[in-house]
Amino acid sequence: xxxxxxxxxxxxxxxxxxxxxxxxxxxxxxxxxxxxxxxxxxxxxxxxxxxxxxxxxxxxxxxxxxxxxxxxxxxxxxxxxxxxxxxxxxxxxxxxxxxxxxxxxxxxxxxxxxxxxxxxxxxxxxxxxxxxxxxxxxxxxxxxxxxxxxxxxxxxxxxxxxxxxxxxxxxxxxxxxxxxxxxxxxxxxxxxxxxxxxxxxxxxxxxxxxxxxxxxxxxxxxxxxxxxxxxxxxxxxxxxxxxxxxxxxxxxxxxxxxxxxxxxxxxxxxxxxxxxxxxxxxxxxxxxxxxxxxxxxxxxxxxxxxxxxxxxxxxxxxxxxxxxxxx
Numbered sequence: 331x332x333x334x335x336x337x338x339x340x341x342x343x344x345x346x347x348x349x350x351x352x353x354x355x356x357x358x359x360x361x362x363x364x365x366x367x368x369x370x371x372x373x374x375x376x377x378x379x380x381x382x383x384x385x386x387x388x389x390x391x392x393x394x395x396x397x398x399x400x401x402x403x404x405x406x407x408x409x410x411x412x413x414x415x416x417x418x419x420x421x422x423x424x425x426x427x428x429x430x431x432x433x434x435x436x437x438x439x440x441x442x443x444x445x446x447x448x449x450x451x452x453x454x455x456x457x458x459x460x461x462x463x464x465x466x467x468x469x470x471x472x473x474x475x476x477x478x479x480x481x482x483x484x485x486x487x488x489x490x491x492x493x494x495x496x497x498x499x500x501x502x503x504x505x506x507x508x509x510x511x512x513x514x515x516x517x518x519x520x521x522x523x524x525x526x527x528x529x530x531x532x533x534x535x536x537x538x539x540x541x542x543x544x545x546x547x548x549x550x551x552x553x554x555x556x557x558x559x560x561x562x563x564x565x566x567x568x569x570x571x572x573x574x575x576x577x578x579x580x581x582x583x584x585x586x587x588x589x590x591x592x593x594x595x596x597x598x599x600x601x602x603x604x605x606x607x608x609x610x611x612x613x614x615x616x617x618x619x620x621x622x623x624x625x626x627x628x629x630x631x632x633x634x635x636x637x638x639x640x641x642x643x644x645x646x647x648x649x650x651x652x653x654x655x656x657x
Contacts, residue, residue, distance in 0.1 A: 333357070337390075337392060340401040340410075341362065348451075350377075352609075363386050370383060397420040399424070400421055404427075415444055421441075427450040431643050437632070441632065449627050457611055472574055478553070485560055497534060497535050503538055527543070531649065574590050583607070
């Protein structure tokens with residue numbers, strides 16, 4: 331199969347980060363689309379993209395595009411992804427997959443009916459250090475996993491107009507930041523059998539902090555923390571009966587980790603050495619799946635992404651976060 335040709339839908343900060351890494355990986359950038367023609371043109375000049383579109387409709391209709399990266403805020407993911415899928419394009423959708431589980435189900439159903447890849451861009455799962463961690467766990471390197479902890483905490487503006495504080499834009503620490511530790515717990519320990527959450531809401535009603543506890547089918551527990559108003563260590567650990575894995579800051583980006591014995595002796599140390607931010611690995615994986623004729627990721631299936639959105643819905647309900655009707 332010839333190299334897949336990428337289209338970029340939207341031109342914000344995350345689109346810039348992803349497209350830079352596509353360039354580093356030598357992938358084919360064919361087109362960009364924005365609701366503003368001037369923004370699309372500027373983005374195209376920056377990344378030397380040949381085809382420029384002043385609407386998302388024109389982008390998804392572009393015959394030179396095979397797969398589209400959905401880079402809009404998550405309130406728009408469902409509509410944008412379905413638009414692309416119905417035009418026959420594969421999609422890599424920035425995380426979180428959608429605003430809620432119902433929207434995720436809608437994407438799943440369209441992708442299934444068209445036989446196309448719809449994959450959540452939870453880039454952490456595809457990073458080399460996470461691949462190595464799963465290898466160690468599969469080999470029983472730390473014995474029975476008993477507990478997991480992770481935080482994603484950042485100090486971000488309290489401006490009520492900022493998207494993280496605006497309920498009409500799906501604001502709140504949980505969907506933007508907390509998705510990382512929640513998805514991490516799912517990755518390592520599977521679906522939670524019990525979910526408990528407490529937190530704090532800001533003046534706009536969006537969550538600014540959430541402390542989340544999971545119990546898993548194995549009996550293992552997860553302790554997860556997110557905040558948009560205070561920066562913590564952003565580290566993670568997986569604790570087992572025969573050792574532990576300590577993942578350094580920032581754990582959800584290319585970083586280092588140590589495999590330790592129960593007494594703290596270091597058995598293995600891993601350091602990430604990659605080009606760029608690391609967002610290219612998910613893209614390479616998506617291309618591999620499509621080349622092999624597969625329409626789902628075995629590292630994060632679309633069904634799992636849908637179920638994770640259901641867990642996030644549960645957490646939001648416990649926190650008392652309510653989005654405006656129509657969002």
